[in-house]
Amino acid sequence: MIAASHDDGYWLGFDLGGTKMHAGLFDRKLQAVGHRRKKTRGHEGAEAGVERICNSIEKLLAELDVPATQLRGIGVGCPGPLDLDKGVIIEAPNLGWKDVALKDQLEKRFGCPATILNDVDAGVFAESKFGAAIGARTTLGVFPGTGIGAGLVYEGRIFRGRKSSCLELGHIPVVPNGAMCGCGRRGCLETVASRLSMSAEIAKAAYRGQAPQLMRVAGTDLANIRSGTLAEAIREGDAIVEKIVRDGARHLGVAIAGAINLLLPDIIVLGGGLVEALPKLFVEEVEAALANHVMPAYVGTSEVKVAKLGDDAGALGAAAWIRQLVEEKAVKS
Ligand SMILES: [Zn+2]
Known part of the structure; x- marks a missing residue:
């Protein structure tokens, strides 16, 4: 198999749930390349939680032999309420987190655009693009x-x-x-x-x-x-x-x-x-x-x-949403 060229790049969709987190890597056509799931452990605090998210993404990239420089964008579906413009989780009661600037932290760590969106919105967006509501x-x-x-x-x-x-x-x-x-x-x-x-x-x-x-x-x-x-x-x-x-x-x-x-x-x-x-x-x-x-x-x-899309809808929808924002130049890249 010929490896995808750097220009094609990859999109990372992340579903941050109350009990489980799920990272999915998708190619330029949003075909799934690989997944990684683990427990969220929200009670360990927001700082440890963000580290767990980053770690999970890094491990998935390493497993798939994709350098972070090939990531074109990261979308994270989160429990709300969220400040969508600033990319901040205002409060996630199920995780016990408050005021987490997730977008900024991901952009610094991975050097690509990132966005956060409501987790249910991510699932509905995926169903509208690829599932029951095309x-x-x-x-x-x-x-x-x-x-x-x-x-x-x-x-x-x-x-x-x-x-x-x-x-x-x-x-x-x-x-x-x-x-x-x-x-x-x-x-x-x-x-x-x-x-x-x-x-x-x-x-x-x-x-x-x-x-x-x-x-x-x-x-x-x-x-x-x-x-x-x-x-x-x-x-x-x-x-x-x-x-x-x-x-x-x-x-x-x-x-x-x-x-x-x-x-x-x-x-x-x-x-x-x-x-x-x-x-x-x-x-x-x-x-x-x-x-x-x-x-x-x-x-x-x-x-x-x-x-139609079951458990994978959240990560797929988050990846599709950041791809759309980057392509519309609605986020800085
Ligand atoms: Zn109510």
Whole structure:
């Protein structure tokens, strides 16, 4: 095989998750050249964390025999809120980090342009370019999990807010005086439709003896009630687990109906572990909610699809985004 010339160069996409980090190296056509995954260990502090990110990139480059001088750009999908212009992670509660100037540190270390973007936006951007929503003018991505992430790609660009990313669908208020949300407000969508809120209700049902299959595989500890566990309990016949998850998916669908009335996207991409484990259930419930709640003139305009790219979407989307910024000369190189 002939090695790629220096002019072609490589793009590095990085997905910084609460528990795992994933570095992906891509060629000029954004074909994957190699991946490296390890634990994030956010609790060790931001300085150690940034060192771990840099180390992970350096090891991947060494493994693939690519010198850092051939890197044309680095994109990092991060949990928010972020200062997108300065490239600073303002706060990442899951990692315990505050005010981390990640863009500057990466640019100094690797001598190429870098950018940070919201991790969900990175995934939605990848789906719009290479996955379930190729060719769409407007793609709304919705990823229910521990929380509920969402992102919007409009005419080939990630839709963003003034300083930070936006599209916090999980924090749309849906229940006046409802349960306390992780964000500090009450009654957000996440309090009725995230995996955490469904799991809490399911754990209560299991404690009452109403979900014997779930009790058998996971008990009542929320940390053990994962997406795969819920799917297994439903398959094995726990009717109450199915009812609670369907109710959550229906709530999600009602909020998506509101988003459709605002944005009228071509395609809604549903993704994340929960949807991967129960794709049919989620598509059915969301479509049913849309049929009831989308403004009649808009019914049937937006298509609901399941994400195609799985775990690799974050790193691929981050690489594709920095490539786009460099090619548009939107970042200094
Ligand atoms: Zn909230």
